[in-house]
Amino acid sequence: MLSINNLHAAVDGKPILKGIDLEVGAGEVHAIMGPNGSGKSTLANVLVGRDGYDVTGGQVVYRGKNLLDFSVEERACEGIFLAFQYPVEIPGVSNLYLLKAALNSVRKHRGLSEISAVEFLKLIKEKIKLVEMKEEFLHRSVNEGFSGGEKKRNEILQLAVLEPSLAILDETDSGLDIDALKVVANGVNSLRDEQRAMIVVTHYQRLLDYIVPDKVHILANGRVVKSGDKTLALELEKRGYTWLAQNSDAAAAPSAGV
Amino acid sequence: MFEAVQKAYVDAYEGAASGLPGGSIPWVRRVRESGLSRFREVGFPTVRDEDWKYTNVRPIAKQPFATAVRDGVVVTGVELPEHAALESHRCVFVNGHFIPDLSRLQKLPDGVTVMSLSDALRQGVAELETELGRFVPDALHGFAALNTAFLTDGAYIRISDNCSVEHPIELIYVCALDGEQPQVCYPRNLVIAGTGSRVAVLERYVCAQQDRYFTNAVTELVARPSAQVDYYKLQQESARAFHVGGLFVHQDRDSTVTTNNIAMGGAIARTDLHVTLSDTGAHSTMNGLYIGAGRQHIDNHTQVDHRVAHCTSDEFYKGVLTGRSRAVFHGRIVVHQDAQHTDAQQQNNNLLLSRDAEVDTKPQLEIYADDVKCSHGATVGQLDPNSVFYLQSRGIDQDSARSMLTYAFAKDVINRFAIEPIRDELEHHLTLTLLRGKPVGEPA
Numbered sequence: 245m246l247s248i249n250n251l252h253a254a255v256d257g258k259p260i261l262k263g264i265d266l267e268v269g270a271g272e273v274h275a276i277m278g279p280n281g282s283g284k285s286t287l288a289n290v291l292v293g294r295d296g297y298d299v300t301g302g303q304v305v306y307r308g309k310n311l312l313d314f315s316v317e318e319r320a321c322e323g324i325f326l327a328f329q330y331p332v333e334i335p336g337v338s339n340l341y342l343l344k345a346a347l348n349s350v351r352k353h354r355g356l357s358e359i360s361a362v363e364f365l366k367l368i369k370e371k372i373k374l375v376e377m378k379e380e381f382l383h384r385s386v387n388e389g390f391s392g393g394e395k396k397r398n399e400i401l402q403l404a405v406l407e408p409s410l411a412i413l414d415e416t417d418s419g420l421d422i423d424a425l426k427v428v429a430n431g432v433n434s435l436r437d438e439q440r441a442m443i444v445v446t447h448y449q450r451l452l453d454y455i456v457p458d459k460v461h462i463l464a465n466g467r468v469v470k471s472g473d474k475t476l477a478l479e480l481e482k483r484g485y486t487w488l489a490q491n492s493d494a495a496a497a498p499s500a501g502v
Numbered sequence: 503m504f505e506a507v508q509k510a511y512v513d514a515y516e517g518a519a520s521g522l523p524g525g526s527i528p529w530v531r532r533v534r535e536s537g538l539s540r541f542r543e544v545g546f547p548t549v550r551d552e553d554w555k556y557t558n559v560r561p562i563a564k565q566p567f568a569t570a571v572r573d574g575v576v577v578t579g580v581e582l583p584e585h586a587a588l589e590s591h592r593c594v595f596v597n598g599h600f601i602p603d604l605s606r607l608q609k610l611p612d613g614v615t616v617m618s619l620s621d622a623l624r625q626g627v628a629e630l631e632t633e634l635g636r637f638v639p640d641a642l643h644g645f646a647a648l649n650t651a652f653l654t655d656g657a658y659i660r661i662s663d664n665c666s667v668e669h670p671i672e673l674i675y676v677c678a679l680d681g682e683q684p685q686v687c688y689p690r691n692l693v694i695a696g697t698g699s700r701v702a703v704l705e706r707y708v709c710a711q712q713d714r715y716f717t718n719a720v721t722e723l724v725a726r727p728s729a730q731v732d733y734y735k736l737q738q739e740s741a742r743a744f745h746v747g748g749l750f751v752h753q754d755r756d757s758t759v760t761t762n763n764i765a766m767g768g769a770i771a772r773t774d775l776h777v778t779l780s781d782t783g784a785h786s787t788m789n790g791l792y793i794g795a796g797r798q799h800i801d802n803h804t805q806v807d808h809r810v811a812h813c814t815s816d817e818f819y820k821g822v823l824t825g826r827s828r829a830v831f832h833g834r835i836v837v838h839q840d841a842q843h844t845d846a847q848q849q850n851n852n853l854l855l856s857r858d859a860e861v862d863t864k865p866q867l868e869i870y871a872d873d874v875k876c877s878h879g880a881t882v883g884q885l886d887p888n889s890v891f892y893l894q895s896r897g898i899d900q901d902s903a904r905s906m907l908t909y910a911f912a913k914d915v916i917n918r919f920a921i922e923p924i925r926d927e928l929e930h931h932l933t934l935t936l937l938r939g940k941p942v943g944e945p946a
């Protein structure tokens with residue numbers, strides 16, 4: 245589904261991603277871990293096409309197409325979704341309005357007609373149950389005045405409504421209390437299927453207890469320095485990043501990982 | 503050169519005076535001549551006048567506009583705004599003159615008088631003698647003075663005491679001028695809402711063609727004790743036209759007046775709103791929205807005078823500007839010495855959608871009483887690129903994302919407009935202006 249090949253990217257002329265390689269197949273869940281500032285969010289932002297993240301080398305192929313040729317909204321319509329680490333607040337635009345506009349954009353792209361008001365409400369009612377969100381949140385402005393945890397839950401609501409093919413979750417677990425974590429994980433798990441892939445960025449094993457990954461990658465200094473199965477996360481939890489630093493030749497070698 | 507143009511107006515007055523409606527009635531002549539002499543004295547303002555510092559009216563002042571006469575009025579092909587959802591009593595004026603055939607006044611309830619000012623002048627309606635011109639400040643600029651000199655037609659609206667008018671009264675000014683010789687219209691309205699009455703009035707300027715013409719309008723609005731008035735000025739002139747308008751509001755005890763001042767037309771458009779709170783318990787809400795595109799210049803000067811104690815005013819103006827448009831907002835609050843316990847709020851927020859759009863916003867508080875609550879705030883900002891990106895990342899294209907956010911910006915002021923079809927129309931115009939980057943009504 246997603247094939248990242250020797251990806252380099254810079255922000256403000258400063259190289260951040262320094263040769264990322266990653267293969268994500270349909271139906272797989274990949275976890276990305278790594279120290280603060282290692283480039284995890286940068287990778288996520290590059291994948292969704294955010295302005296200011298300049299790709300300086302490498303390729304990203306998504307479902308057989310060169311992803312980097314597409315605009316932000318085209319990528320979204322093609323099924324890429326990023327649950328942001330820091331979702332923005334949008335005063336004056338209601339959650340419900342955004343969900344409907346987004347869903348209709350995606351439907352239009354797929355050649356479907358606009359969803360009827362009745363159908364839409366039915367869908368939304370079902371989805372807010374999934375993330376255990378109160379209905380009043382639908383009528384509030386997007387994320388405005390939401391607590392940290394509520395914002396994250398709201399991202400998952402959007403994810404559940406838009407049903408993307410590739411979902412990227414950037415630290416969706418941080419700031420969540422233990423109950424909310426379960427709710428979010430359940431929501432995410434219910435969306436797992438053969439057709440859908442997920443990239444879960446996290447610092448904590450805790451989330452991976454609920455969302456069990458097929459693969460775990462460790463990013464350091466803009467490169468994937470180690471990849472493994474779910475046990476890698478457990479090992480990392482036990483031994484910390486200093487253990488990785490000891491394998492520093494691995495971190496330096498461009499062919500490291502996988 | 504200005505002198506010559508000004509003289510042309512004076513000469514035009516002299517030639518036309520006796521033929522104007524009520525021209526043989528001495529008091530009418532006196533009113534007109536007071537306007538003329540004020541005009542002779544001050545002429546057109548220039549950027550050296552503090553109140554016109556950011557609005558250069560030279561394009562208006564440098565050429566003589568001929569008065570649009572009734573005989574030349576062509577009423578065919580004039581398209582009037584139609585709202586299926588808005589039921590209204592309607593007065594239509596083409597090129598400044600009342601056109602009964604296009605108007606719709608059959609269903610006016612008892613206690614409501616709506617007539618053309620020219621008829622009212624000819625018939626010598628007694629109230630006009632005492633009230634017409636009374637609420638226009640003496641220290642008037644040349645435009646309003648010229649309007650007084652040439653006052654001819656417009657609406658005279660009188661709501662009897664304790665009368666509630668269910669449907670809005672709509673005054674539609676259409677300009678359909680052939681453009682060969684630039685012409686000017688002088689709409690003049692007098693609205694008197696009697697004690698305890700309730701009414702909504704919609705004063706609206708639209709254009710039939712994208713011509714250059716000049717509208718020089720003055721409205722006087724009087725709210726008698728406990729009257730409640732919801733007033734709209736909706737300015738949608740041709741993008742090549744000039745519009746200078748005054749709205750002078752006088753409020754008596756316990757009256758409530760909401761002015762909704764919406765400006766989106768005109769190459770140069772200026773509105774002076776002046777509210778006088780003359781007796782205790784009066785409340786004024788001033789809502790405003792201006793939308794500029796292309797090379798439009800839109801100026802709103804507002805002033806509220808708190809003359810006595812225990813009055814409140816709440817002003818909320820928002821502007822959305824794109825292209826190379828420019829806006830001016832000047833909000834003056836004067837709290838006179840006796841006006842203790844005044845509560846006056848003012849807020850002006852602007853959204854610039856392009857690099858070349860510009861706004862000058864200036865609050866001016868003059869407070870001579872000591873026990874008052876006044877606050878003001880002004881902001882100028884752009885769309886937040888993070889918000890645009892966020893919406894795009896959910897599949898919404900950039901234009902739609904920008905228009906959603908723009909509407910979100912303007913929504914809280916639009917929601918203050920009580921007439922729903924007006925709200926819908928503004929949402930539509932806002933989106934259109936933004937998407938096309940052109941003033942409303944201008945062809946693509």
Ligand SMILES: Nc1ncnc2c1ncn2[C@@H]1O[C@H](COP(=O)(O)OP(=O)(O)OP(=O)(O)O)[C@@H](O)[C@H]1O
Pocket residue numbers: 255256260278279280281282283284285286287296329
């Ligand atoms: N807009 C930006 N301007 C300047 N530097 C940036 C910008 N975005 C990212 N960076 C830098 O790029 C590096 C990688 O940042 P990134 O946000 O991708 O890290 P991360 O792995 O997600 O970290 P965390 O675990 O703290 O979320 C950091 O050094 C950061 O300061």
Ligand SMILES: [Mg+2]
Pocket residue numbers: 284285286329414415
């Ligand atoms: Mg991050």
